[in-house]
Amino acid sequence: MSYSFSELDFLKPELGAEFIGEGTHFALFSAHAEAVELCLFSPDGKEETQRLALPKREGDIWSGYVAGLQPGTVYGYRVHGPYDPKNGHRFNPNKLLLDPYAKQIVGDLSWDDSLYGYKIGAEEGDLSFDERDSAIFMPKGVVQNPDFDWNGDEAIRRPWTDTIVYEAHVRGLTMQHPDVPHELRGTFLGMCSEPILDHLTKLGVSAIELLPVQYFLDDRYLVEKGLRNFWGYQSLGFFAPQSRYLSGEKIAEFKTMVKAFHSVGIEVIMDVVYNHTAEGSERGPTLSFRGIDNLSYYIQSPDELRHTFDTTGTGNTLNVAHPMVMRMVLDSLRYWVGVMHVDGFRFDLASTLGREDLRFDRDGGFFDAIRQDPILAGVKLIAEPWDVGMDGYQVGGFPFPFREWNDKFRDDVRRFWRKDTGLVAPLAERLTGSPVQFDHSGRSATTSVNLLSAHDGFVLADVTSFNDKHNEANGEENRDGHDGNQSDNMGIEGETDDETVLTARARRRRAMIATLFFSQGVPMLLGGDELGNTQHGNNNSYCQDxxxxxxxxxxxxxxxxxxxxxxxxxxxxxxxxRSERFLKGEPGDPPAPYVSWLKPDGSTMDEGAWSDGDMRVLMMHLKDAPGEYGAAEELLLVLNAGEATPIRLPEGWNWQFAFSSAEEVEISDAGETESSGQSVLVFSRKA
Structure with missing residues (x-):
C-alpha cells in the first residue's frame, strides 16, 4: 500500500509517531537539518517500502500526517543536512535513524561497519563520509496504539518512611527460578509471575527498582567477545521497553507487569539512563541522535566541536541543558508515569543531568523542571549522585524531592563490621540518616537511600567471601571493576566447606542486614542478597548475562x-x-524523636570514646517525643563488631529483649546482659 502526507486542520504538539484514529502523525526535532524523510518498512523490518519527505517545518519541528497509516507500521528516518564534523554536524542520509520517541522498537541491531557515518579504517578517521545504507542492520520503530485496560489500577504513592526498595534485574531475577515457567523467564511477564510476587510480598519489600528496561544495545566489543550488555546502561530508546524482555510482540506486557505489582502493593521504580546514549564518542555509530542533530543532542568539547564531551565514561554526554533535549527527557518521564503507570525513577549518573556550562548546578534547569511538573514532582525520584566529570561527586548536593544513593553508608557499614579502626563515629552518622550530608535545605531524614550492595560491586555474600575481585570472565584481564570493596573473606578466599568460616560469614551478613534495616533513611536491598546469592567474586557483572x-x-x-x-x-x-525528621540529641520543638549514644557500661559516649580507634561497640538510644499522656517509646540498639562484651542498659529497668541478629539474651534484674560479637541487639520499653 502506498501512503502520502495529507493536511491536518490543527497542529499536533506531540513529537514521535502518534496514532490519532484515522492515521498517524509524525514529528521530529532537528534544528540543523535541511530535510527529513520518513521511511516505511515491511512488517519484518527488512524491506524499505516507501520514503516520504516530512512536509512541514515549524521552528525546529519537522512533521506530517499520513492518513490511513495504522498501528503496527514499522518506520525510521533519514535526515539530510551538512556533514561537517569539525563544526559538530554529522548528517548522513545513508544511515537509517531510530525515532527518539519510538514507543516500541523491533529487530535487533546487527553490528556492521555501515552503521557508522564515516568510513571505518579511513585515513581521515571520523572526518570521512560513508555512503553505504545501514537500514538492513538497524532496529526500527513501530507505531503504537496506547489502549490498555487499567481498570482497578491505582498509584500507591507510599510514604518514603514506609518504603523498602528491592533492586532487581528482569532476567537476573527470573532466569533460574524453578517455579517461573520456562517461556516467561527473562521477561516482564516472568517478573510479575506468581512465584516472584509471592517471594517479594513475603519478604516485605514495598518497591521494586528495575535495572534499565528502556531499549538498549549490546556494545559491539561485547558482541565480538561473545558477551552481552546485561545491566542495560546503553540506552537508545527512551520511550520503548527493552524488546528482549517481551515474551511476545506487545508492549502491553510491561503494563501487565506494572498492574500486577500494584495489585500486591509494590511500587515500580525504573532505573533510567538519560546522561548518555549507546552511540558513544564521535567515533561511534550513527543510529539516532547523532544523525538527527548531533550538535543539539550531545555536549561537544569546548575546545573542538568535532569531539564529544564525556562526563559519563561512555564517550558522550546527553545535552540535557538544551531545551528540546530536556523536553525529550521530561516527555519520556511523563510517558512512563502517565501511560505506563510506573511510580518513580532512579537516575543513573544524575550529576550529569545537573550540568550547565559543564559544571554541576543543584538549581539547574532540569531540577527546576522536575520540581514544577505536576506529574513528576509527585513520584519517587532517586539520584545516583555522581558522574566521572569535574565536581561529579555530589552526595548530599541534590534538591528536594530527590532521594540519593548513599555510598558512604555502604562503605562505612562494611568497614565497621570488618573491624576497621575508628568507625564508631562514622557508623553513628549512617545510623541517623547521614545528617552531615542531607540535613539541610529542608530535606527529610528519608533522603538517604541506604545500601549494603547494588548491581555494581560485590553482592553481599561476596563481601564476606572475597578479599579481591575476580572479573576474569569479563575478558579484560581483571582490570575492570572497583578495587576498594571493603570486603573480608573471613580467612578463606571464595567458596569453602569450612563450617567455622561459613558460620562467621552468616553471622556477619545478619549483622549487616540488621544495620541496614534499623538505620534511618530508606533501605535498599539488592535482589538475591536475601538468598545468599554469589557472583563468585565478580564485582562488575555488567556483561554476564x-x-x-x-x-x-x-x-x-x-x-x-x-x-x-x-x-x-x-x-x-x-x-x-523510620522517622521523617532527623533525630536530634535532645527533645526538639516541635517534638521529634531524639537520640543519645552510650558506652557498653551505660554511660554517655564522651570525646575519648568517640575518638577511640579500638572501640567496637556502639549503643544507640532512641526515644520518641512524649505523647498526649507523657508516655514515650524507646529503643536501644547495640551494635558490636568485636568480641562478646557485657553491657548495661540505661536506667536499668523495664527493658525487654526485642530483636537479635545472633542469639537471644536475658536481662538481669540490674539491667545487665551480654552482647555477643558480630551482632546487633535491640531492646525496647515504654517509659
Missing part, C-alpha cells in the same frame, strides 16, 4: 531468608526506626 549475573534460588531454604524477612518486619513495626 549468564549464571554469574543470574540469581540462584538455592537459598530459598536457607535460614538467612527468614532472618531478612524478620528484620524487615521489625523495621515496619517500629516507627522510631
Amino acid at each position: 549468564n549464571e554469574i549475573g543470574w540469581i540462584s534460588w538455592e537459598g530459598r531454604k536457607d535460614p538467612f531468608l527468614d532472618f531478612c524477612r524478620a528484620a524487615i518486619a521489625f523495621r515496619k513495626s517500629q516507627p522510631l526506626l
